[in-house]
Amino acid sequence: MLQSKALGGEQVSLESIEWLSNRRLRLLDQRRLPDRIVYCECSSAPEVAEAIASMTVRGGPAIGIAAAYGIALAAQAIGASEDWNAALAADFELLEGAQSTAISLSWALGIMRQTLRKLTLQQDVPARLLQAAIAVHESDREANRSMARFGVQIFGRRHKKPQRIMLHSNDGALASGGVGTALGVVSAAHEAGLVERVYISETRPLLQGSRLTAWELAQAGVPAQLHIDSAAAHLMKSEDINWVVVAADRIAANGDAICKIGTYALAVLAMHHGLRFMVVASSSCIDLSLEVGDDLPLEERSSRELLQLGERNIDTGTPVSNPVFDVTPADLIDVIVTEKGVIERPDEKKLADLVSHRRLH
Numbered sequence: 001m002l003q004s005k006a007l008g009g010e011q012v013s014l015e016s017i018e019w020l021s022n023r024r025l026r027l028l029d030q031r032r033l034p035d036r037i038v039y040c041e042c043s044s045a046p047e048v049a050e051a052i053a054s055m056t057v058r059g060g061p062a063i064g065i066a067a068a069y070g071i072a073l074a075a076q077a078i079g080a081s082e083d084w085n086a087a088l089a090a091d092f093e094l095l096e097g098a099q100s101t102a103i104s105l106s107w108a109l110g111i112m113r114q115t116l117r118k119l120t121l122q123q124d125v126p127a128r129l130l131q132a133a134i135a136v137h138e139s140d141r142e143a144n145r146s147m148a149r150f151g152v153q154i155f156g157r158r159h160k161k162p163q164r165i166m167l168h169s170n171d172g173a174l175a176s177g178g179v180g181t182a183l184g185v186v187s188a189a190h191e192a193g194l195v196e197r198v199y200i201s202e203t204r205p206l207l208q209g210s211r212l213t214a215w216e217l218a219q220a221g222v223p224a225q226l227h228i229d230s231a232a233a234h235l236m237k238s239e240d241i242n243w244v245v246v247a248a249d250r251i252a253a254n255g256d257a258i259c260k261i262g263t264y265a266l267a268v269l270a271m272h273h274g275l276r277f278m279v280v281a282s283s284s285c286i287d288l289s290l291e292v293g294d295d296l297p298l299e300e301r302s303s304r305e306l307l308q309l310g311e312r313n314i315d316t317g318t319p320v321s322n323p324v325f326d327v328t329p330a331d332l333i334d335v336i337v338t339e340k341g342v343i344e345r346p347d348e349k350k351l352a353d354l355v356s357h358r359r360l361h
C-alpha cells in the first residue's frame with residue numbers, strides 16, 4: 001500500500017482508486033489535493049463517468065481502471081439479465097464519452113467488452129466483470145513495476161553520475177494503479193542513487209505538478225524543486241539538466257506522443273538545450289489506428305480553468321483557448337519506455353514490433 005502524508009501530516013494512502021467490499025468504488029478526489037484529503041464513493045457507472053469528466057480521478061491509467069470498475073458497478077446494480085450487452089450498452093457509452101484523449105479509457109473498456117463477450121448466461125456475470133476490473137487494476141500495477149525497472153536500467157547503463165530530471169504534469173501513483181509511469185521511473189531511479197534532483201513544472205491551469213507531483217515526491221524523499229511553467233527554458237539553460245521524463249496519454253503509430261499541454265514545448269526546448277527526452281507509457285497506450293499525433297482532435301476544457309482565480313473571477317471577456325493536451329513529434333523523443341521494453345528513437349516499425357511481441361527484452 002502506497003502511503004503518503006497530507007499537508008496536515010495525517011497518513012494517507014496514495015491509492016487513488018479502491019474497490020470497497022460493499023460494492024462501492026472509493027476515489028481520492030485529486031482536485032482537492034494536497035491540502036485536503038477528500039474521498040468520493042461511486043455506486044454507479046454514471047457516478048464514475050462524472051468523476052472522470054470532473055477530474056476527481058485523472059491520469060490515463062487511473063481513468064481506465066476507474067471505468068472498468070464502473071462497468072462492474074453497473075453489472076452489480078443490474079444483477080441479472082437475459083441480454084447483458086443491451087443492459088450495459090448505455091453505461092459503456094457513458095464511460096467511453098467521459099474523456100477522449102487517454103487511450104487507457106477505451107483500452108480498459110475494451111477489456112471489459114471482451115470479457116463480457118466470452119461469458120454465458122449460466123455464469124455469474126457481475127462477479128466475472130468485477131474480476132476483470134480487478135485484473136485491469138493489477139495489470140497496471142505490474143506494468144508500472146516493469147516500466148520502472150526498464151527506466152532505471154537506462155539511467156544506470158548510460159550515466160555514472162546521478163541525473164537531473166525535469167518533470168511535467170503528474171504521472172505517479174495518483175494517475176495509475178501502481179507506482180505510476182514517469183514518476184515510477186524517477187522514484188525507482190532515486191532509490192538506485194541515480195537521481196540528483198528533480199525539477200517539477202507546476203503545469204497550469206490545474207497544477208498537476210505543484211499539487212500532485214510535488215506532493216508525491218516530497219513523500220518519497222526525492223530532492224526536488226518547483227518552478228512555473230514558463231521558467232523551463234531558463235532552467236534548462238542554467239541548471240545543467242540531463243533529462244525530461246514525461247508520460248503519454250496516447251502514442252500514435254509513428255511514435256508521436258499525445259501528452260499534457262506543455263510537453264511539446266519541453267521537447268523542443270530539450271532538443272535546443274541538449275537534454276534527452278523520455279516518454280514512459282504502457283504499450284496499451286500505443287494506438288496503431290492513429291497514424292500521426294496531429295490526427296487526434298485535442299481536448300479543450302472550460303475557460304473557467306483559466307479565469308477563476310480562487311474566489312476571483314478574472315474574466316475580461318477575452319476569448320480563451322484551453323487545450324489540455326498537445327502532440328510531441330517522434331523525432332523529438334529519444335526513448336519510449338514501456339512494460340514490454342524500451343524503444344530508442346521511436347518509429348513506426350519499432351512500435352509495431354513492440355505491440356506485436358509479448359516483450360522486447
Ligand SMILES: CSC[C@H]1O[C@H](OP(=O)(O)O)[C@H](O)[C@@H]1O
Nearest residue numbers: 058059060169171175247248260
Ligand atoms: C498518462 S497518465 C498521466 C497524465 O495525466 C495528465 O493528464 P490529466 O491530469 O489531464 O489526466 C497528463 O496528461 C499525464 O500525461
